[in-house]
Amino acid sequence: MIWFTEYQTKNTGLTVKVKEAKHVQSKYQEILLLDTYEYGKMLVLDGAVQTTERDEFIYHEMLAHPALIKHQNPERVLVIGGGDGGTVREVLKHPSVKEVHLCEIDEDVINISKQYLPTISCELNNPKVSIFVEDGNKFLDERKEYYDVILLDLSDPVGPAEALFKRAFYEKVKASLRKNGIMTAQTESPFLQEEYFKTAVKEIQKVFKNYGTYLAFIPTYPAGMWSFTMASDDVNILDSSEKDYEKIKDLNTKYFCDKIYTSLFALPKFVSDLIK
């Protein structure tokens, strides 16, 4: 019997029973593909769970839809990280979207996801999608004022993604948005990764005029309590309109819905206090 424990801190972790394990050492990180009894296939990078077949819908829906609803007409979308394809799949549920760029540094993540996670990677071959195997930091230098929505679908701020949680990077993201552009970043767990969370959110607050942080329940992420931060210079993201709700009605989702949208920025007191 194989058991795998992801140490979310040095003192606590998530333990899962495993049917089969597959190891790949890529140029950037250790990739582990586990077939688990509880969560189905699970993708693990450098020991940290990235996505599982059973609960991936929550993370991918909550990263993609709020910004795509707030934007009145998103046509060009960039996903940085997210080589598994789950965020791209959600982005393509919005009929206004004409072009999705996926910038992922590690080609092996894309290939393993295409082979073993077909329900997640299923839209990577969609003709609207272009894949760039590049460093997100360099990629943005060549795309000024281009995107309507940028989604930062990054692994933890250690290893390959470290530089992408810094203020200089958020400045580049802002410069790559065109008028009325919005970005959303995953910003870690406010409970078990308090410092990562605070730092990421506060750097975003320094760069953009409007911002808001929201949470989602993600069972396989640290503490099951995950955060995202949305930001924009031109759009007051705290507002919403009737048109937003019409768009939500037509979305095929399992977690995100009108009620989640209405109460998006309602944070528990201790979480608001951390980022005041």
Place this chain on the structure above:
Amino acid sequence: MIWFTEYQTKNTGLTVKVKEAKHVQSKYQEILLLDTYEYGKMLVLDGAVQTTERDEFIYHEMLAHPALIKHQNPERVLVIGGGDGGTVREVLKHPSVKEVHLCEIDEDVINISKQYLPTISCELNNPKVSIFVEDGNKFLDERKEYYDVILLDLSDPVGPAEALFKRAFYEKVKASLRKNGIMTAQTESPFLQEEYFKTAVKEIQKVFKNYGTYLAFIPTYPAGMWSFTMASDDVNILDSSEKDYEKIKDLNTKYFCDKIYTSLFALPKFVSDLIK
């Protein structure tokens, strides 16, 4: 080095590093008191984590405050289960409360909590509190139309608490509420305990005219996604008033707040679908 894993299902669990462990076999269950590195002291009954010093505030605040705010003048409150005292501590933050009854079947849970969990059990000796070491099912037979608020702070529906998740028990709870009474029950995890969750909520829906289910992030409970169901025959619990918000302003809490109250019943789509 000691590690403890709570198996939340047979295929997944929460793993924590332990400094010291203490075992007691009570008349009803195996009681384990762990001193953990991540979560401080942790109380475990029959292998299931009940409370930890670090995250207990979330469960206890979210079980107690919503009903105590919805009720316009709660004076008499009953807590069934909850021998650790955390719910009683939160109840006593409401100045209108004159009398709190705690009905806990297992005296050893109370004694261990008094000895080892002082920040949780701290109000058990408050003169407003009476403790009854009794079976909740029998206790209610003798208290008809007495309470303003009843809080069901029960362990999982296996072992000593099994009968307290059934319709006959919810009928008794209803009969023990006086006019404008409200009850809230913890109703398990909609993610890893889908059947327990559905059954408990649907039974409550059959017994009371008004009801609503809400969630809270509880890192040490299954999937970190926990549910509570509030119900009342006389009070439309979906409504709220300005007076509610004035009461919330004066509460000293770390999780519960005005925003959480406003968006209390905003559920993810898959959770609403389970209890439609």
